[in-house]
Amino acid sequence: MKQTIIVIGGLAAGPSAASKAKRVNPDADVLLFERGEHVSYGICEIPYYVGGTITDVEYLVPFDASKLERTRGVRAKIGHSVEELLPTKKRIIVRDLERDKVVEFSYDKLIVATGSSPRKLPDINVSAKNVFQLKSLSDGMAIERFVSEKKPKHGVIIVGGYVGMEMCEALVGRDMKVALLHPEALPLSGLEEETRRAVLAELTQNGVDFKPLQNVKQFVTDGEGYVTKVVTDQASFDSDVVIVSIGVEPNSVLASRAGLRRGTYNGILTDERQLTSDDSIFAAGDCCEVRSLITRRWMYIPLGTYAARQGRVAGENAAGGHTLFKGALRAIAVKVFGLEVAQVGLSFAEAVEAGFDAVKVEVTSDSMVRYFPGNEEINIVGIADRRSKRLLGANVFGGRGSVLRANLLGFAIQHAIDADALFHSDQIYSPPFAPLWDPVLVFAGELRKVLGDR
Numbered sequence: 437m438k439q440t441i442i443v444i445g446g447l448a449a450g451p452s453a454a455s456k457a458k459r460v461n462p463d464a465d466v467l468l469f470e471r472g473e474h475v476s477y478g479i480c481e482i483p484y485y486v487g488g489t490i491t492d493v494e495y496l497v498p499f500d501a502s503k504l505e506r507t508r509g510v511r512a513k514i515g516h517s518v519e520e521l522l523p524t525k526k527r528i529i530v531r532d533l534e535r536d537k538v539v540e541f542s543y544d545k546l547i548v549a550t551g552s553s554p555r556k557l558p559d560i561n562v563s564a565k566n567v568f569q570l571k572s573l574s575d576g577m578a579i580e581r582f583v584s585e586k587k588p589k590h591g592v593i594i595v596g597g598y599v600g601m602e603m604c605e606a607l608v609g610r611d612m613k614v615a616l617l618h619p620e621a622l623p624l625s626g627l628e629e630e631t632r633r634a635v636l637a638e639l640t641q642n643g644v645d646f647k648p649l650q651n652v653k654q655f656v657t658d659g660e661g662y663v664t665k666v667v668t669d670q671a672s673f674d675s676d677v678v679i680v681s682i683g684v685e686p687n688s689v690l691a692s693r694a695g696l697r698r699g700t701y702n703g704i705l706t707d708e709r710q711l712t713s714d715d716s717i718f719a720a721g722d723c724c725e726v727r728s729l730i731t732r733r734w735m736y737i738p739l740g741t742y743a744a745r746q747g748r749v750a751g752e753n754a755a756g757g758h759t760l761f762k763g764a765l766r767a768i769a770v771k772v773f774g775l776e777v778a779q780v781g782l783s784f785a786e787a788v789e790a791g792f793d794a795v796k797v798e799v800t801s802d803s804m805v806r807y808f809p810g811n812e813e814i815n816i817v818g819i820a821d822r823r824s825k826r827l828l829g830a831n832v833f834g835g836r837g838s839v840l841r842a843n844l845l846g847f848a849i850q851h852a853i854d855a856d857a858l859f860h861s862d863q864i865y866s867p868p869f870a871p872l873w874d875p876v877l878v879f880a881g882e883l884r885k886v887l888g889d890r
């Protein structure tokens with residue numbers, strides 16, 4: 437009999453799962469439900485659309501529902517919200533939002549890819565006309581439209597995480613004075629202090645007014661429903677537009693109500709096949725927690741890179757194949773104006789907390805041959821374990837090429853390559869791209885000394 441595979445969620449993990457399932461079992465009926473208006477678009481590019489680097493929103497939407505059906509054989513239904521999972525009957529309840537009609541569908545295998553939602557500021561109503569959270573294409577289009585129409589002068593961004601960094605650049609690029617309110621002393625919580633100081637310097641140099649140790653208490657609204665001031669426990673800030681980017685949390689309530697096991701971060705827990713605690717239900721993407729490749733502990737790392745790969749794994753396994761997603765390292769980067777900033781693996785604090793005998797090593801070196809035009813500094817802050825001599829994590833920040841060096845270090849961490857092997861790895865020397873001693877080799881050499889290998 438024809439297999440029915442239902443996928444809930446149409447952004448990154450969902451379409452990836454649905455397409456893979458259809459490729460593995462072309463006879464299956466693969467049905468995808470998305471409650472929003474769009475499927476499979478480029479969410480990560482949206483800050484660059486708001487800032488004007490990407491000029492046409494059409495570039496961000498490579499697929500619509502009909503193209504997904506035509507090219508991938510996946511029947512995608514937008515404007516359909518899944519309201520309940522009934523695992524014992526292997527059915528789901530779906531609301532067609534346009535017709536306000538509820539219909540039940542049955543499945544053989546279900547893939548939950550419901551993603552995440554923006555965290556809310558406690559006790560603050562963010563429904564004013566000039567307050568935005570950025571989590572969907574519709575959000576991005578609304579911000580762009582507002583900025584184009586109202587030409588705001590003062591932007592307030594709460595807080596200085598990854599999306600906050602990107603939105604600083606976007607709003608400065610739209611000629612705004614930007615105040616960035618952050619609860620800690622330095623931006624980008626979770627990175628090493630050396631990195632965070634460099635990020636602060638770059639923000640300041642580009643005119644962003646970074647305000648540390650701010651806890652937002654109130655939005656002052658005018659008679660027309662616009663927030664005119666953001667009040668914190670320290671001061672108040674003029675605002676023509678406010679961007680609230682305080683992180684996301686997993687959309688796992690449906691799954692939890694259906695009895696699927698969740699973890700400490702409220703994400704759905706799966707095995708390496710992306711199978712949940714119900715043997716007909718898979719899950720993938722931001723709605724899930726993920727195991728650290730280093731510590732095997734559960735973490736919550738909502739990233740598109742994991743969503744797409746977990747989606748493929750869930751799709752293949754739901755369609756009868758066998759493949760695994762073994763865990764995540766944490767590999768993340770952000771552009772802060774002219775600075776490339778990347779993190780791979782554990783932070784120093786996480787390494788200590790996980791029981792490693794952690795040591796931190798910092799080097800600064802050249803991205804190219806020193807006198808070559810375009811040469812910039814690349815800084816590596818690496819974290820290693822004294823006992824096993826294993827590299828556990830790294831921050832890389834600086835000029836062009838920092839992020840690609842971070843990828844190389846990430847690979848070394850993932851495959852437990854020690855400092856000595858890294859030092860002897862064959863790295864390209866070519867004046868326009870890399871100096872004779874690549875920053876990664878300089879770092880590995882220093883790490884060998886610190887670990888007592890040389």
Ligand SMILES: Cc1cc2nc3c(=O)[nH]c(=O)nc-3n(C[C@H](O)[C@H](O)[C@H](O)COP(=O)(O)OP(=O)(O)OC[C@H]3O[C@@H](n4cnc5c(N)ncnc54)[C@H](O)[C@@H]3O)c2cc1C
Nearest residue numbers: 445447448449471480518551552721722738739740741743
């Ligand atoms: C501005 C921004 C920049 C980013 N930049 C990067 C980056 O550079 N690199 C990176 O790796 N990651 C980045 N991310 C994170 C990345 O976008 C997410 O990790 C990824 O989108 C997660 O995909 P997902 O499919 O699991 O979840 P989501 O993207 O949250 O999608 C879930 C979808 O499911 C739908 N849905 C939820 N519940 C239901 C329901 N009950 N019924 C029907 N549909 C439902 C939602 O409407 C949504 O479309 C960025 C995120 C943002 C917001």
